[in-house]
Amino acid sequence: MGKPNGSVHKDGFQFMVDQQSLMGFPWISMYGTDPNVPTTFSRENFEAAMLHVIREPNINSTAILRADILYEDHYELEDGKPALKESHREKFDLSDTDAKRINVDEDTPRETFLPQDLNLFAKYSIVRRILPRNPYKDAVINQTCLVMNSTDPEFKETSAIIYHPHLDSSDICPFYIPHVKQVAILFHKQRITVHYIPFEEVKNNEVPELLKDESQRVVRTAYRLLQTAYKHSRGVMTGYEKKVNHDVVVDKVKFQDQYINLKKKYSKFLVENWAESTDPKKHVFEDISIAAFLIELWIKIYGPDFKNKMQFRDLGCGNGVLVYILVSEGIKGYGIDARHRKSWSIFPQDTKNCLKEQVIIPSILLRPHPDIKKQYPHLEHNGRLFPMKVAHEYIAPATIVYSSEDLLKSPQVNIAEFPSDTFIIGNHSDELTCWIPLLGYPFMVIPCCSHNLSGNRTRFNVRKGVNNGINGNSSYAGLVDHVEDISTKLGWKIEKEMLRIPSTRNAAVISYENQDMGKFPTASAYDVLLAEGGADNWIQNTMTLMKGHPRSH
Numbered sequence: 001m002g003k004p005n006g007s008v009h010k011d012g013f014q015f016m017v018d019q020q021s022l023m024g025f026p027w028i029s030m031y032g033t034d035p036n037v038p039t040t041f042s043r044e045n046f047e048a049a050m051l052h053v054i055r056e057p058n059i060n061s062t063a064i065l066r067a068d069i070l071y072e073d074h075y076e077l078e079d080g081k082p083a084l085k086e087s088h089r090e091k092f093d094l095s096d097t098d099a100k101r102i103n104v105d106e107d108t109p110r111e112t113f114l115p116q117d118l119n120l121f122a123k124y125s126i127v128r129r130i131l132p133r134n135p136y137k138d139a140v141i142n143q144t145c146l147v148m149n150s151t152d153p154e155f156k157e158t159s160a161i162i163y164h165p166h167l168d169s170s171d172i173c174p175f176y177i178p179h180v181k182q183v184a185i186l187f188h189k190q191r192i193t194v195h196y197i198p199f200e201e202v203k204n205n206e207v208p209e210l211l212k213d214e215s216q217r218v219v220r221t222a223y224r225l226l227q228t229a230y231k232h233s234r235g236v237m238t239g240y241e242k243k244v245n246h247d248v249v250v251d252k253v254k255f256q257d258q259y260i261n262l263k264k265k266y267s268k269f270l271v272e273n274w275a276e277s278t279d280p281k282k283h284v285f286e287d288i289s290i291a292a293f294l295i296e297l298w299i300k301i302y303g304p305d306f307k308n309k310m311q312f313r314d315l316g317c318g319n320g321v322l323v324y325i326l327v328s329e330g331i332k333g334y335g336i337d338a339r340h341r342k343s344w345s346i347f348p349q350d351t352k353n354c355l356k357e358q359v360i361i362p363s364i365l366l367r368p369h370p371d372i373k374k375q376y377p378h379l380e381h382n383g384r385l386f387p388m389k390v391a392h393e394y395i396a397p398a399t400i401v402y403s404s405e406d407l408l409k410s411p412q413v414n415i416a417e418f419p420s421d422t423f424i425i426g427n428h429s430d431e432l433t434c435w436i437p438l439l440g441y442p443f444m445v446i447p448c449c450s451h452n453l454s455g456n457r458t459r460f461n462v463r464k465g466v467n468n469g470i471n472g473n474s475s476y477a478g479l480v481d482h483v484e485d486i487s488t489k490l491g492w493k494i495e496k497e498m499l500r501i502p503s504t505r506n507a508a509v510i511s512y513e514n515q516d517m518g519k520f521p522t523a524s525a526y527d528v529l530l531a532e533g534g535a536d537n538w539i540q541n542t543m544t545l546m547k548g549h550p551r552s553h
């Protein structure tokens with residue numbers, strides 16, 4: 001059982017089910033902020049926060065994908081009377097979702113019950129369509145959202161937010177919204193209170209038993225709504241803007257629609273046939289997101305027929321899931337990794353053909369410097385020797401020396417010289433992360449663990465005065481900044497996006513514009529290599545990733 005009625009929580013929030021609702025009949029008051037501590041934020045702060053939550057309902061529930069705004073009217077008071085300022089109607093196509101749809105054609109706002117004494121009018125009248133993240137489980141619904149102010153100057157600091165889902169019975173109410181007919185969040189006299197109208201009829205102001213029990217989900221939801229309203233209003237007041245760059249490079253709606261499309265096609269197979277010991281859910285949905293993002297990015301860069309204009313290379317592709325999705329979508333390309341993975345065996349043959357077990361040794365480390373090549377055009381390699389210590393169960397420790405000539409010829413080595421229409425993906429590709437901008441092809445890097453060009457673990461500092469929106473001066477923030485720094489020095493025009501993936505390492509550094517494209521390795525590539533302290537141990541370090549050592553033919 002929950003706490004008795006009227007209980008006060010640690011944060012000072014009060015369970016108010018025993019008190020008459022300020023919203024009047026048939027509203028029931030649920031929770032309010034501490035009555036003894038007036039909030040310090042203003043009505044404007046509260047409204048800005050709530051309008052944000054109305055447009056981004058996924059803030060309140062992870063089961064929600066997004067809201068499409070179908071109807072929006074904006075009124076302001078003129079001579080004490082509400083006057084229409086702006087009106088907006090939008091139609092969204094629902095043909096691409098199989099989800100159950102509840103009253104999705106009803107796009108005029110529904111009415112509500114209002115307190116007599118506050119003289120409220122709808123400043124914003126919005127109808128949003130809520131799309132669930134899992135269209136198989138939850139229904140799409142339309143919901144009226146009202147942002148109300150008072151025409152009475154005495155209550156000019158009062159604001160009420162009303163949510164009215166277009167439903168008439170609790171049986172069809174989806175899981176992701178509170179199971180009540182309407183919700184009100186009231187900002188009045190520097191206090192926020194949350195109120196419900198239950199589905200069942202309220203007789204003689206009697207509170208239904210369910211709403212008296214704080215352990216019930218619907219009651220806990222009221223508490224959470226209060227927490228969100230309070231936290232976000234304070235956030236607006238203190239000027240806190242989430243320093244993230246979501247949906248900058250690729251349009252959110254296009255990305256989400258593509259995500260749903262790919263999820264429907266591939267998630268079941270991938271989760272059911274998962275061959276690794278890691279959590280399939282995390283990897284599968286992460287790679288589906290990345291694939292959706294890449295496809296939309298490529299449409300943006302190369303146009304709708306991008307499949308005829310580019311091919312990808314996923315460097316350090318690991319389990320190959322991303323390659324499987326992209327190849328199955330008819331996109332040309334390969335995944336390359338030093339180590340074959342169990343998962344590779346579950347994929348259809350056309351994907352298997354596109355997964356290569358090779359160690360990547362960028363050709364800049366093996367080929368002659370361009371100035372030398374000018375003088376001696378016949379030279380194919382730089383003549384360097386790379387000693388490798390080897391130890392094996394059956395033989396004594398020994399040193400094998402590989403020449404750059406051996407490595408250039410070895411089928412187990414990939415020198416990252418690709419066709420000119422290549423786009424490189426470096427998804428958490430660890431040792432390869434900082435190398436990718438140096439290879440000379442358009443790319444998307446999603447940094448994770450920090451390594452230098454020798455493949456040694458390294459911590460980079462965020463450059464002075466740079467705020468890349470990632471937590472302070474962490475090793476991760478340093479790595480993201482370093483990839484940006486290297487890229488810029490090489491002439492890449494950088495775009496950045498915080499990907500919508502279930503990983504905290506979600507920053508993507510993207511570039512597809514460089515005046516020197518096609519001319520790599522440029523002089524600045526050699527300069528960067530030098531400035532980074534060279535890459536002397538790269539070959540030794542990365543070859544240890546392979547099971548066997550490379551051989552020539």
Ligand SMILES: C[S@@+](CC[C@H](N)C(=O)[O-])C[C@H]1O[C@@H](n2cnc3c(N)ncnc32)[C@H](O)[C@@H]1O
Pocket residue numbers: 315316317318319336337338339358359360361426427428429430431432542545
């Ligand atoms: C952290 S895993 C990421 C795998 C995959 N991209 C993902 O996100 O699940 C990094 C991968 O990079 C590969 N790798 C690192 N350096 C490499 C190199 N020089 N050549 C080939 N693969 C390399 C590793 O074998 C490893 O599978």
